Amino acid sequence: MINKITQDVETLLKQIPDGASIMTSGFGLAGQPIELIEALIDFGPKDLTVINNNAASGDRGLTKLLLSGLVKKMICSFPKANNTKVFEELYCAGKVDLELVPQGNLAARIQAAGAGLGAIFTPTGYGTAVAEGKETREINGKHYVLEYPISADYAFIFANQADPLGNLTYRKAARNFGPLMAKAAQVTIAQVHEVVDSGALDPEHIITPGIFVQHVVRVGDIA
Template sequence: MIDKSFVSAEAAVADITDGAAVMIGGFGTAGMPEELIDALIARGVRDLTIINNNAGNGESGVAALIREGRVRKIICSFPRQSDSHHFDAAFRAGKIELELVPQGNLAARIQAAGAGLGAIFTPTGYGTLLAEGKETREIDGVHYVFEHPICADFALIKAQRGDRWGNLVYRKTARNFGPIMAMAAKITIAQVTEIVPLGEIDPEVVVTPGIFVQRVVAIAPSATNLEQAA
């Protein structure tokens, strides 16, 4: 019997080790797997490479990982905002490496990894500092930059519901990077609000098929999250 459900966030992340590359879903706080991140912090792992849309908000999630000194490098498209003080401090102190990737390129490079492509050509970034040292090519009169896929050892994502096979559905914009990250990581860990019986999720509405998910853990939403979802 296939059963990918785990009893806790701590058990689900127990084999993430120092130096791992970890994709973390979310667009700001929307769809951020905060409890999985907290469990990762509690493990004490260090020297992580984090792939995320931004470099953390306030005191939670990716920001907390950076605050605790667990991140060696971050690959993201939006590192600085009004509440990204932990990234700012770490970057200015030379304690964290940044690979800045335009948001469309970030998604495309993750998708390329999930699709098994060797690399992609994208027009975004051509003629800018982001293209320095990279191969460029003109195709049908358009200039492109050669970009490598982005893959990871683990992906931590958040969905609304899942079943024990790992099939997932999401809530509105919380969907964001989760589906493509699930395809691009060796091991995908999904936290969901509830794990439902097989057959309760209509196959026609499954967004991430279970073949891309290795672990599912049910975490009841906090009172704060319920208020935000209302």
């Protein structure tokens, strides 16, 4: 029987190489797999590209990863936050690159990768710096910008419950980008509060089917 639950987080994270791209769920700290992100620091993969809605929030999770010097580039919608200036300082010092993507485009481009689409046309950004150097098109009298999917080598996502097959449920706003990212990455590692028996999850409540999840770790099992 398939069992995607692991307590050997160290082996998982040691496999992440220098130069890897990692999607991390979260809207600020809500739904951010904080413990999983911080555990990665111990293994020191360099030149990471991190894809997240925010560049950092507070003093944990992505903030610590940025401070570790392991991140080469951020792809995000909100690089500034009221409760931290870490990314701003690193960016101004030339220590990290930024690709700024409007929030709707970020979600749509990740969704496109998960759906196997080649590209999408979106009206967001037309006539602005976001559209510079990109193909544009008029469709039914409205102007659009061509955007390409955003995929990643890994997705670190945060869910509420999981079963051994990797099926996931979420709690309220912590759902945010997790379901999209799980479909758009080669390897998805889900950090969860609770593991339940197979068959215990109501199928109507499962948001991310286990086919999109390779590994599940409980918060308490992350050193």
